[in-house]
Amino acid sequence: MATTISNTDSRTIRNVRVKANFERTAFMFMRSSGIILVILAVGHVMLQLIFNNVHYLSVEFVAEQWSSWGWKVYDMALLVFALTHGINGFRNVLEDYIHNRGAMKVINILLVIFLVVSIVWAGYAIASADPAAMDAAALGQ
Amino acid sequence: MQVNIKIRRYNPEKQAKAWWGEYTLQDCSRTDSVLDVLHRVKWEIDGTLALRRSCAHGVCGSDAMRINGANSLACKMLISRLGKEGADSINIQVEPILGLPVLKDLIVDMEPFMEHYRSVLPYFINDEPAPADGRERLQSQADREKFDDTTKCILCAACTTSCPSYWANGKYVGPAAIVNAHRFIFDSRDEAAESRLNVVGDTFGVWRCRTIFNCTNACPREIEVTKAIAEVKVALATGKV
Numbered sequence: 494m495a496t497t498i499s500n501t502d503s504r505t506i507r508n509v510r511v512k513a514n515f516e517r518t519a520f521m522f523m524r525s526s527g528i529i530l531v532i533l534a535v536g537h538v539m540l541q542l543i544f545n546n547v548h549y550l551s552v553e554f555v556a557e558q559w560s561s562w563g564w565k566v567y568d569m570a571l572l573v574f575a576l577t578h579g580i581n582g583f584r585n586v587l588e589d590y591i592h593n594r595g596a597m598k599v600i601n602i603l604l605v606i607f608l609v610v611s612i613v614w615a616g617y618a619i620a621s622a623d624p625a626a627m628d629a630a631a632l633g634q
Numbered sequence: 635m636q637v638n639i640k641i642r643r644y645n646p647e648k649q650a651k652a653w654w655g656e657y658t659l660q661d662c663s664r665t666d667s668v669l670d671v672l673h674r675v676k677w678e679i680d681g682t683l684a685l686r687r688s689c690a691h692g693v694c695g696s697d698a699m700r701i702n703g704a705n706s707l708a709c710k711m712l713i714s715r716l717g718k719e720g721a722d723s724i725n726i727q728v729e730p731i732l733g734l735p736v737l738k739d740l741i742v743d744m745e746p747f748m749e750h751y752r753s754v755l756p757y758f759i760n761d762e763p764a765p766a767d768g769r770e771r772l773q774s775q776a777d778r779e780k781f782d783d784t785t786k787c788i789l790c791a792a793c794t795t796s797c798p799s800y801w802a803n804g805k806y807v808g809p810a811a812i813v814n815a816h817r818f819i820f821d822s823r824d825e826a827a828e829s830r831l832n833v834v835g836d837t838f839g840v841w842r843c844r845t846i847f848n849c850t851n852a853c854p855r856e857i858e859v860t861k862a863i864a865e866v867k868v869a870l871a872t873g874k875v
Contacts, residue, residue, distance in 0.1 A: 502775070518869060
């Protein structure tokens with residue numbers, strides 16, 4: 494007598510061991526950073542252009558914002574995720590067209606250097622921003 | 635009805651460069667397929683025209699080609715779909731599918747495509763002994779439904795050769811190979827999901843898919859190719875099939 498499956502709706506879910514590799518990690522990063530960026534970027538736009546009237550968007554406004562470490566961290570997070578997400582996307586586009594492995598290796602190294610330098614440089618600028626000095630500069634003093 | 639057809643011709647034994655052959659046919663019917671028109675060109679005008687075809691009913695997948703800029707099977711594409719409603723003449727442009735080496739006229743070398751197909755182990759693997767009744771390995775309807783769509787692939791290569799990522803880099807396994815990997819990865823009776831996921835999860839696997847959807851549009855069997863690729867990506871991300 495043949496065996497029958499009594500529950501036709503039962504769905505089997507099996508666990509499989511998947512080898513980690515850079516492309517998988519990069520894919521997961523792009524998805525998660527994409528979601529984070531939507532929140533950060535939309536929040537940034539709302540704050541700058543809607544809650545704060547665009548006509549009053551000035552150095553004084555940024556100085557006031559950066560007097561709080563919370564906003565500094567917010568802007569640094571935006572910087573890190575946007576740059577890393579964008580550079581990785583750019584790498585993907587380049588890899589579609591550059592098939593020479595040596596050339597791609599050099600380009601990848603240059604992209605990493607650009608990414609790290611940009612994040613450190615801009616991150617330092619945000620972290621070390623002095624609201625009082627910014628206000629004074631805005632007033633031409 | 636008149637049909638003006640431009641066909642990309644190539645014969646490396648006679649001319650190193652490809653060229654356009656232009657032909658005009660009279661008394662075509664709106665119910666003719668592009669394959670019918672190509673047959674008339676071959677049988678009535680130029681017998682040297684080379685093309686693959688077999689069943690002529692959208693089952694064998696031999697006659698995938700680029701028709702008016704989009705991949706489809708010549709036997710399934712009616713000429714009436716390529717012209718305006720009620721038009722007396724129709725202009726058609728036919729080229730070989732892109733991304734594979736052209737051998738002659740509309741015939742391409744399918745070997746690179748088949749190599750990717752073979753790499754995903756597209757066959758049932760289960761070394762466990764058969765069930766006690768010795769007949770079949772059963773699965774629920776819900777389990778069967780998971781890979782139902784991807785069983786329909788006929789290996790015509792319309793999807794893979796419509797994919798810009800594949801045009802850009804032929805090392806990418808391509809949509810068709812992923813579809814056929816999907817068919818077995820999600821089969822609850824199969825035991826080699828890990829091996830297949832390691833192939834399609836490699837650098838030139840699913841990560842090359844940019845969700846352009848050309849493959850889904852090109853599939854003559856209406857397989858939701860991009861969705862299948864996305865499901866494989868999720869399996870690779872979560873480790874669950």
